[in-house]
Amino acid sequence: MDFKVPIVKALSRKDVNRAADIFRERVDSAGLKMSYPIPIMDILEFGYLKKLYNYEWRTESMQSGLKGYTEFVERELVLSEETYEGASAGNSSCLFTVAHELGHVVLHDRQMTNRLYEQKEIVKLNRGNIEAFKDPEWQANEFAAAFLMPFDQVRKILTENNFFPETEISFEFGVSDIAASIRIKNVLKELKKDPSFRPEGLF
Numbered sequence: 001m002d003f004k005v006p007i008v009k010a011l012s013r014k015d016v017n018r019a020a021d022i023f024r025e026r027v028d029s030a031g032l033k034m035s036y037p038i039p040i041m042d043i044l045e046f047g048y049l050k051k052l053y054n055y056e057w058r059t060e061s062m063q064s065g066l067k068g069y070t071e072f073v074e075r076e077l078v079l080s081e082e083t084y085e086g087a088s089a090g091n092s093s094c095l096f097t098v099a100h101e102l103g104h105v106v107l108h109d110r111q112m113t114n115r116l117y118e119q120k121e122i123v124k125l126n127r128g129n130i131e132a133f134k135d136p137e138w139q140a141n142e143f144a145a146a147f148l149m150p151f152d153q154v155r156k157i158l159t160e161n162n163f164f165p166e167t168e169i170s171f172e173f174g175v176s177d178i179a180a181s182i183r184i185k186n187v188l189k190e191l192k193k194d195p196s197f198r199p200e201g202l203f
């Protein structure tokens with residue numbers, strides 16, 4: 001297995017947010033009405049990945065530590081049985097992994113010939129010095145966060161100056177507290193670039 005992470009076309013966080021918004025709209029227009037938490041397994045189970053990207057998906061028994069992989073030549077998204085079962089039971093970390101894989105399909109289709117494996121630790125060690133914006137794993141993580149927690153909705157929650165935005169976001173979007181707090185930090189970074197956004201107390 002080749003665990004080296006290849007370089008892909010650079011995408012900014014804003015680009016990835018836009019790609020996630022477009023993907024959500026495409027799934028919605030194709031017939032799976034979007035509600036939150038996003039019914040992410042329905043995208044697979046009801047054939048939307050096939051319909052929109054011509055990718056098959058399946059599960060596979062994998063060695064421990066492997067969560068799944070995206071196969072770009074055969075056009076397949078493969079989940080470990082553990083990831084699939086966890087995601088089906090609503091486990092937020094497994095659902096995030098599925099969203100991450102969708103990110104590889106949406107962002108990296110036709111850019112990649114190698115399989116991208118999802119692992120718990122090893123990928124980090126093989127990253128080397130890839131700049132974040134050209135790193136397919138950084139992009140897929142940003143995509144997963146942006147897909148599950150839409151930028152505009154997170155902005156709205158932050159603008160309403162909720163005292164516990166993390167709790168609200170993790171509840172509303174079915175993500176872990178850690179995923180919610182990382183998303184808040186990253187959305188705020190983007191909002192700081194926008195001079196029209198200056199609610200009291202946020203910065």
Ligand SMILES: [Zn+2]
Pocket residue numbers: 100104116117118136137140
């Ligand atoms: Zn990945």
